[in-house]
Every structure is written in structure tokens, then in C-alpha cells.
Amino acid sequence: MADLLAPGHRGCAGCPASICVRQVLDAAGPNTICTNATGCLEVMTTPYPETAWKVPWAHSAFENSAAMASGIEAxxxxxxxxxxxxxxxxxxxxxxxxxxxxxxxxxxxxxxxxGHRMLFVCYDNEAYMNTGIQRCSSSPIGAWTTTSPEGSCSSGKTQRKKPIAMIAAAHDIPYVATACISYPQDLKAKVKKALSFDGPSFLHVFAPCPTGWRFPSEKTIAMGKLAVETGVFVLYEMTDAEPMKPIVTVKPKEFRPVEEYLQAQGRFAHLFKPKRDEVTLKRIQEDVDRKLKWVGLKP
Amino acid sequence: MSRKIVKGAEAMAIAGKLAKPDVVPAFPITPSTTFPEKMSEYVACGELPNTEFVPVESEHSAMSAAIAASATGARTCTATSSQGLALMHEMLFIAAGMRLPIVLFDANRALSAPLNIWGDQQDSISERDAGWIHFYGENAQEGLDLMLMAFRVAEDKRVLLPTMVGIDGFVLTHTSEPVDVPEQKAVDDFLPQYKAEHCYLDPERPTTVGAFAPPEYYMETRYQLDEAVHSSGPVIDEVFADFEKRFGRKYSKIEYYGDRDAEVVFVAIGSLCGTLKDWIDEHRAKGQKVGLVRIIVYRPFPFKELKAALANAKIVAVVDRSISLGYGGPVFSELAAAFVNDAKRPLFKSFIIGLGGRDIKLNDFENIYNAASADLKAGKVNEKMHWVNINKEML
Amino acid sequence: MVTKITKGCVIYNSPTSLGNKTGGWRTMKPVVDEEKCKKCNICWQFCPDSSIEPADRKANKAIKINYDYCKGCGICAAECPFKAITMVMEEK
Known part of the structure; x- marks a missing residue:
């Protein structure tokens, strides 16, 4: 149990990105090279001349973490x-x-x-947090962000969350999985499996952000569990042996009401106060149900 | 050495092959496409058994992958042109800031809009502030030679800077010319394997590459980088001299052609100098004196060499194949500024020529010469920039 | 001490973040009850700041908080299944 991410980094208290990195690197071990897109994780871990990374690490820009990994592999x-x-x-x-x-x-x-032999890990905190909580195609329906604000004409983000794991899987690559920092055994098993393939793999990691989602810092892990237990985020994996067929790895015994998850976060507060936004709440519930049906967890 | 008749872009690919790069990430764009085509063919046919060709999905990813490969310790080269170089813009600055000796062949081409695939030098001249070393060839042979020298300069421990080599789109990239192709053994001796000492990605020696620099460090990093580009000058001279010793072809940061005591001197870059040299020959045959300074190394800017070469000039006609819109010719503005504090300095006059593949003819130089001579005679420069061979009826 | 800028800003002697003692950010402080600690290391898995020395069951050693870096987020206390960690007001 050696930490490959050192303390002294400048992440917010309760930051999910560093938890994600610690768990991924714990599974991958020291014979690892990382690339990093510009963003919270990059900024908080590497203000020159400080670095928290005990494995080789390279950053160059925002949009090219995968291209960087390609170059290293080549x-x-x-x-x-x-x-x-x-x-x-x-x-x-x-x-x-x-x-x-x-x-x-x-x-x-x-x-x-x-087809580069590499693992792409997306830590998904559902908004552009490094620039101060702006909407992303990953932001869920109804979420407040600074560019999808709530107001008399808006209920937060209108659009659905982009199904990134399906998009990755549609590339017909050996391995795609979703994971959550609240389920480290599941996450680490998936990292090890992903790294066993001689090709590309993709891991979509759910990473609740206390700063951007407006919840207390000690609840980072609890929020991830709540997302899985309400069916908002499903933990599954897919291989190219059976393309686009998700195999659920963590099955909640029964699903808790989605509203429990929404009410725990300030970014959804406008859905409940001053009055309930039934239209948006219904859309969110339908979206969750649709996804649960796709993974086979609901009829 | 063997003599081959090839198009310019293929000559660049031959140089790329002779350099035995470890990684070539590239994305095709006219008129540089022959480079990725030939490189992938060399790899496919086993002529480059160690090289990894990465057929990336964009120029941005080409330069990103090149940066990562070079940061890993691999000899890395790529090619692009125009919009492709512009798409790389962000990554060009990063390659230099990270001090990565990537070599890039740029097929000089106009920038959109309107879209235009033909030759001018707007693409790479627009990247002059990125911290790259810039070489410009006049013909395919020079392109090939400069490409080989680019690797040696870029990877020199005293330099460690990315280097681009430009040859004009179509006029050079798609014209067949005879070139002398050096023997592999001779190139191997000239260009030893790249051994990365300052930047590597190795789990046995963990490094952090590409950290961000807060205000208390950033300015020093730029100072250091600027100094690195400036001080690559002597190394470039050294590499040019060694190349001449081994391969017999002489290079210098600038070339002077014509009469040393000429009052009217042209300054230009690239293939148009070939045409200009013909005009100068005709002109001199009539007993009139004229000179040409051709810039081969544009970054670092060859202040010393240019000042020496223009010491006797009375008026300098700067012929730019690109334009800084709202100002004028980029080479003109830089060259004039280089002389601004000198008590004795020539007059400078700006000409814009050959944008987007507009033909450059002998007669154009006659017109330029006459305009410059008239100003010289008047003792005063008509400040209006001259657009050469422009059809005013269309405007 | 003045840092000499390395070529390309490469950092060689990682991790250099150790000089940044983030413990100073804390307002709440986790306190471990060693009696209650069952050495499961669940808290270690979840610490965002690598500020928990894992427990050693064989040596009967409980987890230990590294207060030099712990930012006091409270995840460890919230996630401990045995309530072995409590958050108390930081006294400074």
C-alpha cells in the first residue's frame, strides 16, 4: 500500500480527483506513465517546481491527453x-x-x-470545475452551473448527460467500464483488467465534487454511493467480445429514490425550492429509468 | 551519394527517412501530404524498421503526440502546412517551452479565408514567435539538407529546441528537381542517435513534464527560452560548417547574391529567390549593380549577418510572401527595426508578392527595382506598401 | 532558496509537493481512537490528501493521520465503519 500521489497538492478538501488517482495508481503500480489534460487535477498537483506525482507524468494541453498517451506508447x-x-x-x-x-x-x-495500448481514465465531476463550475456535456439534466444557471426561464441544464462510456465502447475497443471512487475494490479490479489488454481501454469514473456540487466535503464518498444506490450512475463493464452489452458489476439490492440524491446537493436545490419543479424532476427520473432499463436493472 | 529526380516534398521525406526517426505522427494536408505517405511507406516496407508511424486524426494531435514522443526520449518529426500548422499553433509554443527537439517540415502555403492551397509563407511566418528555429530552403536540395541539419541543431545539448524547415508549396513541393541524396552511413555519422538527457518519461526515473508556472517563475522561463533561441546561432553555424565538410554543400544563415557594393539590395525568403537570381543575372549583364540577401535562418533572427550584408546598401527592397494585416510585410518590419538605432542605415521599402500562389515573374522584380530606385533617387521612401502584380481592376 | 529553472521546466526530484504543508488549511481535525480502529484501512482508500498512514494488522498498529497535510475534509471520519475517527475543532 504505497501512495503514488504524494500529499502537499492543492486540491480542495474532499477532492474526488485525487481519490481517483490514488485508487487508479494503487491498482496500476509504479511501472506506470501518466498523461494529464489541463484541469483541476493538473493544476492542483503540479505548480512548478512542485509535483505530487511519484510516477512519470506529462501534461501539455487541455484537449490532448489521449494524443499524448499515443505518443508515449509509440x-x-x-x-x-x-x-x-x-x-x-x-x-x-x-x-x-x-x-x-x-x-x-x-x-x-x-x-x-x-488501438494504442493505453488506459484512458476520465474523472467525471460533471462540470468544468477548474474554471469555476461551468456546464459540460457531462452535466446532468437540471444541474445548476455558472453557465446553466437556474432562473425564471431556466431550470439548470436542459440537456441529457452525454453517454461517454457508450461512445468509447462504440469504438469497438477491448474494454470499457464505469466506476466510482466510492467503490474502490470495483474500481481497482477494473483498472487491473483494463491494463491487461494489449489495446485501448476506457474507464469512466464518477467523481462527486463538493465544491461544484455544493455539498459538505466529508460527503464525497457518500455522494458517490448515493448515485449508485439511486441508479443515477451504474457501475458496469463492456468488452469487445460482446459489443455494447453492459455487465453490471455493482447491483444495489433495491434502488433508493432519485430525489434523495438530488436533495443532498446544492446544484439541484432549485428543483425543490421555492417550489418543486415537477417537470424537470420527471425528466430526471425518466432518464434514470431509461438507463437502468438499458443495463438490464429495470424491466 | 546518389542523384535522384524527385519532387520537393519527397526530398523532405527522404531526409526524414535518412534521419531514422523513432516516431512520426502525421496528418496529411496539401501540399505536404507526400511526407506522411512516404514515411508510412518506408515503415510498411521495412526501410525504417524501428520507426513508429502514428496516423493521427488531426494536426493538433500530430504535434501533441510528437511532444509526448519527444518527451519520452524519441527522435520525432512530422510535416504539415497552412491550416495544419495553424491548428498546431497551441502545441508549437508548448513544444518550444518544453524544449523538445521536434523537427517539422512545413510546406509553405497560404492561410484561409478564402481557402487557398497554393504557396506563400503566411503559415510559418505567423508562427515566428513560438520559440522554434526556422529554416527556409530555396529548392528541393536545400530542403533535404536543411531537414537533416535541423535534427542535428535541434538535438544539440546546447540548443534543444524544435525546428521547422519550410519550402514553398507547389513551386518546390510539387516540382521535380535533381537532388543529391547522401549515403545513409554518412548521415548516421553526421547525425548520431538522440539521447534524451533533459526530458524523459521513465518509471525508473520519475519526472514531471509540463508543470504550470505561476507568475514568480513564468517570466524566467520565457527569458531562458528566448536566450536559448538566440544562442542557437553559433551552433547552427557549426552544424552548417560540419555539413559542408562532410557533404560539400555550403550553407549560411543568409546568402548574399550579386554585387557587394550595390545600392539597391533585395531581401527575400524561399523559392522566389531563384527567379530573382535570374533577374539579377540579366540585370548585371547590362552593367547595373544589384544585390540579394536571402534569409535561410529566420529564427534566431540573423541580426549580425544581415547588418553586415546590408552595410553598403542605400535602399533595401524587402519582398515578403506573407503579410501582417494592418501593418505590412513581417520581414520588412523586423528588418527595419533591426536597424532603427543605427546612425548609418539604408532606406527600407516594403513589397508584398506571390500570396496564395500568385505567379512571381521576372518582370515583377524589374518593377520592384524601379520603384526602389526611384525612391532612392528622391532620397525619400514612398511609405505606401507595394502589392506586386495585383489586378487593381478587380478591386 | 532560489529555484533554478530547469530546461523545459522538467521536475526531476519528485515528489516536491511535500514542502507545501496543507495542514494549515484545516478548521476541523480528525482524531483517531486507536482502540476502536479495526485496521481495515477504508479511510486510507478514501483520503484525498494521502495523509493517512495505513494501519498494520500484524504489528497491531492503528492508522495514523499526517497532520502536516490533512486538510480536515472529514471523509475518513464519515466513512469509518467503526466510528473510530471523530472531527474536532482545530485549535491554533
Whole structure:
């Protein structure tokens, strides 16, 4: 049990991104090279000359964590041939939801299609947190952000959350999974499995952000559990043996009401006060039900 | 050495092959496409057995993957042009800031809009502030040679900067010319394997690469980078000299052509200098004196060499194949500024020529020469920038 | 001490973040009841700040908070199944 992310980084108290990295690296071990999209994780861990990373780590820009990972993988292949070596470090690309769902999607798609041996980990806190909580295509229906504010003409974000794991899986790659920092055994097992493939894999990690979602810092883990127990986020995996067929890995015995999850967060407060926004609440419930049906957890 | 007749873009690919790069991430764009095509072919046919060709999905990812590969310790090169270089813009600054010796072949081409695939130098001149070393060739042979030298300069421990080599789109990239192709052994001796000492990604020696610098560090990083670009000058001279010793072709940061004591001197970059040299030959045959300074190394800006070369000039006609809109010719403005504090300095006159593949003809230089001579005679420069060979009826 | 800028700002001697003692951010402080700690290390899994020394069941050693870096988020106290960690007001 060695920490590969050192303390002293500047993440907010209760930050899910660092929890995600610690769990991923605990599973991957020290023979790992990481790339990182610009974002909270990059900024909080590497203000020059400080770094919290005990494994090699590289950042260059926001939209290209996957392209960076491609370059590293290609370099290792070439240098192994040139030098007669057989070094195969794990190559893990980290990006937030902005660097994955939105600005990083093209580079991700390209890298997945080219088949590089790499694991792309998206820590999804459902908004652009580093610039101060703006909407992302990962933000869920009804969520307040600073660019999807609630008001007399708006109930927060209108659109559905982009199904990023399905998009990754549609590239017909060996392994795609969803995970949540509140379920470390499940997450680590998926990291190990992902790294066992000689090709690209994608891990979508649910990462509740106390700062952006407006909940107390000690509830980061509880919020992730609540998301899974209400069916808002489903933990599953998919392989190319059975394309687009999710296999659920954590099945709640029965689902708790979605409103329990919504009411625990300030970003959804406007759905309940000053009066209940039944239209949006219904949309959210329908969206959850639809997804649960797709994964086979609801008839 | 063997002699081959190839198009310019293929000559660049041949140089790329001779350099035995470890990683080539590239995305096709006219008129540089021959480069990724040939490189992938060399890899597919086993001519580059160690090289990894990465067919990326965009130029942005090409430069991103190049940065990562170079940061890992791999010799890395790519090629692009125009919109592709513009899409790389963000990553060009990053490659330099991270001090990564990436080599890039740029097929010089106009920028949109309107879209135009033909030659001018707007694309790379627009990237002059990025911290890259800039080489410009006049023909395919120079492109090939400069490309080989670019690797040696970029990877020199005293330099460690990305380097781009530009040759004009179509006029050079798609024109067949005879080129001398050096022997692989001779290139291997000239260009030893790249051994990354300052930047690597190795689990046995963990590094953090690409950290962000807060205000108390950032300015020093820019100072250091600016100093690095400036001080690459002597290394470039050294590499040019060594190349000449081994391969017999002489290079310098600028080339002077014509009469050393000429009062009217042209300054230009790239293939148009070939046409201009022909005009100068005709002109001199008539007994009139004229000179040309061709810039081969644009960054670091060759202040010393340019000042020495223009010491006798009375008027300098700067012929730019790009334009800083709202100002004028980029080379003109930089060159004039280089002389601004000198008590004795020539007059400078700005000409814009050959944008978006507009033909450049012998007669154009006659017109430029006459305009410059008239100003010289008047002792005063007509400040209005001259657009050469422009059809005013369309305006 | 003045930091000499490395070429390309590469950081070699990682981790250098240890110089940044984030413990100063704390308003609430986790206190471990060693008697109640069952050495399951669940708190270690969830600590965002790598500020928990894992317990060692064999050596019968409870977990230990590294107050140099602990920001007092309270996740460990909230997640401990045995209520072995309590949050108390930081006294400064």
C-alpha cells in the first residue's frame, strides 16, 4: 500500500480527483506513465517546481491527453525496437469530463480507433470545475452551473448527460467500464483488467465534487454511493467480445429514490425550492429509468 | 551519394527517412501530404524498421503526440502546412517551452479565408514567435539538407529546441528537381542517435513534464527560452560548417547574391529567390549593380549577418510572401527595426508578392527595382506598401 | 532558496509537493481512537490528501493521520465503519 500521489497538492478538501488517482495508481503500480489534460487535477498537483506525482507524468494541453498517451506508447514501441528492450509500462491518460466529453473527444476517439495500448481514465465531476463550475456535456439534466444557471426561464441544464462510456465502447475497443471512487475494490479490479489488454481501454469514473456540487466535503464518498444506490450512475463493464452489452458489476439490492440524491446537493436545490419543479424532476427520473432499463436493472 | 529526380516534398521525406526517426505522427494536408505517405511507406516496407508511424486524426494531435514522443526520449518529426500548422499553433509554443527537439517540415502555403492551397509563407511566418528555429530552403536540395541539419541543431545539448524547415508549396513541393541524396552511413555519422538527457518519461526515473508556472517563475522561463533561441546561432553555424565538410554543400544563415557594393539590395525568403537570381543575372549583364540577401535562418533572427550584408546598401527592397494585416510585410518590419538605432542605415521599402500562389515573374522584380530606385533617387521612401502584380481592376 | 529553472521546466526530484504543508488549511481535525480502529484501512482508500498512514494488522498498529497535510475534509471520519475517527475543532 504505497501512495503514488504524494500529499502537499492543492486540491480542495474532499477532492474526488485525487481519490481517483490514488485508487487508479494503487491498482496500476509504479511501472506506470501518466498523461494529464489541463484541469483541476493538473493544476492542483503540479505548480512548478512542485509535483505530487511519484510516477512519470506529462501534461501539455487541455484537449490532448489521449494524443499524448499515443505518443508515449509509440515512443516505447520504437525505442524498444531501437534498443532491443521490452519495456511495457502502463500508460494511463487522465482527464476530467471537460477534457474527455467535450474538448478532448476528438483526440480520444482518434487514440481509441488507432488501438494504442493505453488506459484512458476520465474523472467525471460533471462540470468544468477548474474554471469555476461551468456546464459540460457531462452535466446532468437540471444541474445548476455558472453557465446553466437556474432562473425564471431556466431550470439548470436542459440537456441529457452525454453517454461517454457508450461512445468509447462504440469504438469497438477491448474494454470499457464505469466506476466510482466510492467503490474502490470495483474500481481497482477494473483498472487491473483494463491494463491487461494489449489495446485501448476506457474507464469512466464518477467523481462527486463538493465544491461544484455544493455539498459538505466529508460527503464525497457518500455522494458517490448515493448515485449508485439511486441508479443515477451504474457501475458496469463492456468488452469487445460482446459489443455494447453492459455487465453490471455493482447491483444495489433495491434502488433508493432519485430525489434523495438530488436533495443532498446544492446544484439541484432549485428543483425543490421555492417550489418543486415537477417537470424537470420527471425528466430526471425518466432518464434514470431509461438507463437502468438499458443495463438490464429495470424491466 | 546518389542523384535522384524527385519532387520537393519527397526530398523532405527522404531526409526524414535518412534521419531514422523513432516516431512520426502525421496528418496529411496539401501540399505536404507526400511526407506522411512516404514515411508510412518506408515503415510498411521495412526501410525504417524501428520507426513508429502514428496516423493521427488531426494536426493538433500530430504535434501533441510528437511532444509526448519527444518527451519520452524519441527522435520525432512530422510535416504539415497552412491550416495544419495553424491548428498546431497551441502545441508549437508548448513544444518550444518544453524544449523538445521536434523537427517539422512545413510546406509553405497560404492561410484561409478564402481557402487557398497554393504557396506563400503566411503559415510559418505567423508562427515566428513560438520559440522554434526556422529554416527556409530555396529548392528541393536545400530542403533535404536543411531537414537533416535541423535534427542535428535541434538535438544539440546546447540548443534543444524544435525546428521547422519550410519550402514553398507547389513551386518546390510539387516540382521535380535533381537532388543529391547522401549515403545513409554518412548521415548516421553526421547525425548520431538522440539521447534524451533533459526530458524523459521513465518509471525508473520519475519526472514531471509540463508543470504550470505561476507568475514568480513564468517570466524566467520565457527569458531562458528566448536566450536559448538566440544562442542557437553559433551552433547552427557549426552544424552548417560540419555539413559542408562532410557533404560539400555550403550553407549560411543568409546568402548574399550579386554585387557587394550595390545600392539597391533585395531581401527575400524561399523559392522566389531563384527567379530573382535570374533577374539579377540579366540585370548585371547590362552593367547595373544589384544585390540579394536571402534569409535561410529566420529564427534566431540573423541580426549580425544581415547588418553586415546590408552595410553598403542605400535602399533595401524587402519582398515578403506573407503579410501582417494592418501593418505590412513581417520581414520588412523586423528588418527595419533591426536597424532603427543605427546612425548609418539604408532606406527600407516594403513589397508584398506571390500570396496564395500568385505567379512571381521576372518582370515583377524589374518593377520592384524601379520603384526602389526611384525612391532612392528622391532620397525619400514612398511609405505606401507595394502589392506586386495585383489586378487593381478587380478591386 | 532560489529555484533554478530547469530546461523545459522538467521536475526531476519528485515528489516536491511535500514542502507545501496543507495542514494549515484545516478548521476541523480528525482524531483517531486507536482502540476502536479495526485496521481495515477504508479511510486510507478514501483520503484525498494521502495523509493517512495505513494501519498494520500484524504489528497491531492503528492508522495514523499526517497532520502536516490533512486538510480536515472529514471523509475518513464519515466513512469509518467503526466510528473510530471523530472531527474536532482545530485549535491554533
Amino acid at each position: 515512443a516505447y514501441k520504437a525505442l524498444n525496437r531501437r534498443n532491443g528492450t521490452n519495456k511495457k509500462p502502463n500508460i494511463i491518460a487522465f482527464a476530467g469530463d471537460g477534457g474527455t466529453f467535450d474538448i478532448g473527444l476528438q483526440a480520444l476517439s482518434g487514440a481509441l480507433e488507432r
